[in-house]
Amino acid sequence: MSSRDLILGRVRRALADVPRDDTPYEQAIERGYLREHGGRSVEQTVDLLAENLADYRALVHRCAADELAPTIAGLLAGHGSTSVVLPAGLDAQWLAASEVTRVPDRAEGTSGELDRVDSVVTACALAIAETGTLVLDGGPDQGRRRITLVPDHHICVVRVPDQVVSSVPQALARLDPTRPLTWISGPSATSDIELDRVEGVHGPRTLEVVLVSGE
Amino acid sequence: MSGGTFVGMPAFPKAAHEAVNNPTLRGNLRHATHTIRAKRAVAVAELDDWAALREAGKQIKDHTLRHLDRYLVQLEESVTAAGGIVHWAADADEANRIVTDLVKMTGESEVVKVKSMATQEIGLNEALEAEGIHAYETDLAELIVQLGKDRPSHILVPAIHRNRGEIRDIFAREMGEWGRPAPEGLTDTPAELAEAARLHLREKFLRAKVGISGANFMVAETGTLMVVESEGNGRMCLTLPETLISVVGIEKIVPTWQDLEVFLQTLPRSSTAERMNPYTSMWTGITDEDGPQTFHLVLIDNGRTDTLADEVGRQALRCIRCSACLNVCPVYERAGGHAYGSVYPGPIGAILSPQLRGTASEIDASLPYASSLCGACYEVCPVAIDIPEVLVHLRERIAEGGPVTREGNKVVLKPAKGHAAERAAMRAARWAFSHPGALRTGQRLASRTRRFHPRSLPGPGKAWSDTRDLPTVPAEPFRDWWQRTHGGKDTDK
Numbered sequence: 212m213s214s215r216d217l218i219l220g221r222v223r224r225a226l227a228d229v230p231r232d233d234t235p236y237e238q239a240i241e242r243g244y245l246r247e248h249g250g251r252s253v254e255q256t257v258d259l260l261a262e263n264l265a266d267y268r269a270l271v272h273r274c275a276a277d278e279l280a281p282t283i284a285g286l287l288a289g290h291g292s293t294s295v296v297l298p299a300g301l302d303a304q305w306l307a308a309s310e311v312t313r314v315p316d317r318a319e320g321t322s323g324e325l326d327r328v329d330s331v332v333t334a335c336a337l338a339i340a341e342t343g344t345l346v347l348d349g350g351p352d353q354g355r356r357r358i359t360l361v362p363d364h365h366i367c368v369v370r371v372p373d374q375v376v377s378s379v380p381q382a383l384a385r386l387d388p389t390r391p392l393t394w395i396s397g398p399s400a401t402s403d404i405e406l407d408r409v410e411g412v413h414g415p416r417t418l419e420v421v422l423v424s425g426e
Numbered sequence: 427m428s429g430g431t432f433v434g435m436p437a438f439p440k441a442a443h444e445a446v447n448n449p450t451l452r453g454n455l456r457h458a459t460h461t462i463r464a465k466r467a468v469a470v471a472e473l474d475d476w477a478a479l480r481e482a483g484k485q486i487k488d489h490t491l492r493h494l495d496r497y498l499v500q501l502e503e504s505v506t507a508a509g510g511i512v513h514w515a516a517d518a519d520e521a522n523r524i525v526t527d528l529v530k531m532t533g534e535s536e537v538v539k540v541k542s543m544a545t546q547e548i549g550l551n552e553a554l555e556a557e558g559i560h561a562y563e564t565d566l567a568e569l570i571v572q573l574g575k576d577r578p579s580h581i582l583v584p585a586i587h588r589n590r591g592e593i594r595d596i597f598a599r600e601m602g603e604w605g606r607p608a609p610e611g612l613t614d615t616p617a618e619l620a621e622a623a624r625l626h627l628r629e630k631f632l633r634a635k636v637g638i639s640g641a642n643f644m645v646a647e648t649g650t651l652m653v654v655e656s657e658g659n660g661r662m663c664l665t666l667p668e669t670l671i672s673v674v675g676i677e678k679i680v681p682t683w684q685d686l687e688v689f690l691q692t693l694p695r696s697s698t699a700e701r702m703n704p705y706t707s708m709w710t711g712i713t714d715e716d717g718p719q720t721f722h723l724v725l726i727d728n729g730r731t732d733t734l735a736d737e738v739g740r741q742a743l744r745c746i747r748c749s750a751c752l753n754v755c756p757v758y759e760r761a762g763g764h765a766y767g768s769v770y771p772g773p774i775g776a777i778l779s780p781q782l783r784g785t786a787s788e789i790d791a792s793l794p795y796a797s798s799l800c801g802a803c804y805e806v807c808p809v810a811i812d813i814p815e816v817l818v819h820l821r822e823r824i825a826e827g828g829p830v831t832r833e834g835n836k837v838v839l840k841p842a843k844g845h846a847a848e849r850a851a852m853r854a855a856r857w858a859f860s861h862p863g864a865l866r867t868g869q870r871l872a873s874r875t876r877r878f879h880p881r882s883l884p885g886p887g888k889a890w891s892d893t894r895d896l897p898t899v900p901a902e903p904f905r906d907w908w909q910r911t912h913g914g915k916d917t918d919k
């Protein structure tokens with residue numbers, strides 16, 4: 212007998228007490244919890260996102276659409292970056308004001324090459340206000356997962372208010388599970404040494420979020 | 427037997443006794459558990475629907491367990507459809523064999539690993555080492571444990587028993603042996619220690635061809651696996667290697683994508699007391715030109731179906747490994763994680779290990795006594811596992827014997843030899859419960875916080891168990907038991 216059949220057989224015998232007409236999934240779970248916590252206007256939701264991002268030590272910047280290119284250029288310069296990796300589908304205009312060396316996100320590229328790049332600029336799939344979370348889904352303006360992992364400086368652009376949801380339940384409803392998803396809430400951190408929170412073990416140690424409005 | 431009790435592990439009371447005599451360990455543990463405990467309370471209080479989320483989490487897990495065969499088959503289909511390859515392992519040895527063979531097929535002799543209880547449970551690192559494959563732990567705490575040739579002592583913060591000075595010494599001494607040495611003049615500030623780990627591990631991530639992980643959840647409907655973490659080492663292991671092997675217990679399933687909305691709210695707040703942990707990765711099979719192009723999922727039983735067969739004990743399989751129960755447990759705080767003799771310490775370990783492994787060994791038979799039945803673990807559990815209820819159930823079975831399932835077979839356990847006194851205690855407790863007045867005067871069994879559920883007792887207790895408001899805690903407190911079995915040599919004042 213295969214282990215598959217062995218295990219499934221054991222499971223079925225273990226569940227001999229469960230009646231055939233056991234409550235079906237749809238009725239077995241009471242979803243009495245909230246779809247979002249508290250009522251907020253659109254502006255308040257964006258403010259909460261900014262607040263929660265900052266609470267987990269992301270650096271938050273806000274600008275209008277026509278200020279985005281200079282804002283990004285300023286952040287790259289401020290970090291002292293000389294190179295930046297860009298997803299293939301990122302709006303070229305976003306980098307129009309910066310002179311730094313562009314590194315394309317290529318399948319053939321190696322992690323070692325990425326390790327020598329200073330920064331990465333991406334968009335996101337959505338952001339969650341209540342938890343201060345950015346979600347990336349590997350879309351054309353976000354690129355492969357590794358580009359937001361290996362470089363030490365990540366600039367992530369969120370279009371507000373369109374890309375902002377209030378809560379985790381609202382976020383899941385909007386996301387596509389077949390895509391590779393990365394949820395980011397503040398820069399990489401550890402509390403493994405006497406529970407002191409230390410930023411930056413393996414992911415980017417600096418996370419900058421640009422909330423851009425009126426695009 | 428791999429995956430069994432840590433070899434030479436003393437039974438709980440002895441190990442606990444050693445721990446309470448170690449002032450550094452006790453100091454570290456106390457600081458750690460009290461810090462997380464306070465933070466968790468704040469994070470949970472932020473959500474006014476906590477009780478409803480907890481109930482939904484319980485129901486999702488219960489429903490899944492009651493139809494586990496169906497959801498396992500569905501999961502296998504969805505993972506396969508998304509390009510993954512599913513393997514089934516009945517026990518630790520088989521799981522280790524499967525993973526070892528998969529690694530060998532890649533021709534690699536080293537792998538990077540992200541912290542996983544399941545792979546610790548089966549003793550995977552040791553099994554790989556025996557075949558000449560070196561497994562690098564990449565979680566900072568696991569690295570501390572691995573470099574310190576130590577064992578983890580907490581689910582979430584495995585090096586909770588080490589302070590910064592000890593960590594500095596371990597890094598300075600050991601890193602060079604394994605790869606990039608610690609920087610000259612390394613001090614004991616957490617930021618410098620984290621930097622040393624970053625540099626040491628980065629070279630390993632960049633050259634790794636095989637990653638090994640567990641998973642916090644698997645979605646039957648979509649075939650999605652999810653890993654929550656803080657440091658980014660998980661993302662490294664899940665995305666940089668060409669081959670990813672995930673080793674996951676069969677109970678980690680949820681039926682639908684929507685179900686994650688519950689656990690993504692309760693898990694981070696219960697474990698690290700955060701609104702959300704820094705990184706969560708979700709992947710469904712393989713994605714063209716992004717991340718590993720070969721994905722294996724190894725589903726392990728290793729005692730889970732035996733646990734499932736116990737109608738009272740099966741609720742332990744709802745556990746989402748948040749470790750909240752450890753941080754509130756007065757016994758854990760004093761005894762430390764190592765005393766539990768398994769990768770699952772604290773209250774959850776006390777009910778899970780004896781079910782996964784059986785109660786043949788002295789340590790496993792003593793674990794259900796590693797509790798004062800105060801009920802704090804139940805109060806904080808985000809899936810409402812009634813740990814005291816299961817503890818009492820297991821105590822009774824150890825003392826009285828009874829039917830259990832081992833490796834899929836029903837067997838009848840004899841009353842444990844050394845537990846004759848337990849049987850007397852059990853009988854005395856029953857007598858107390860049948861005489862509510864006597865119970866009230868000896869209030870020590872009662873808990874301040876826990877709501878008792880009336881329940882009928884098997885065996886001789888049955889006759890009077892119809893009494894209304896019968897509490898379900900018929901056993902002596904840990905402290906009494908410890909004193910009795912140690913002749914009052916309890917130095918923990």
Ligand code: SF4
Binds near residue numbers: 747749751807
């Ligand atoms: S038993 Fe409950 S509280 Fe303890 S680790 Fe598991 S889920 Fe968390």
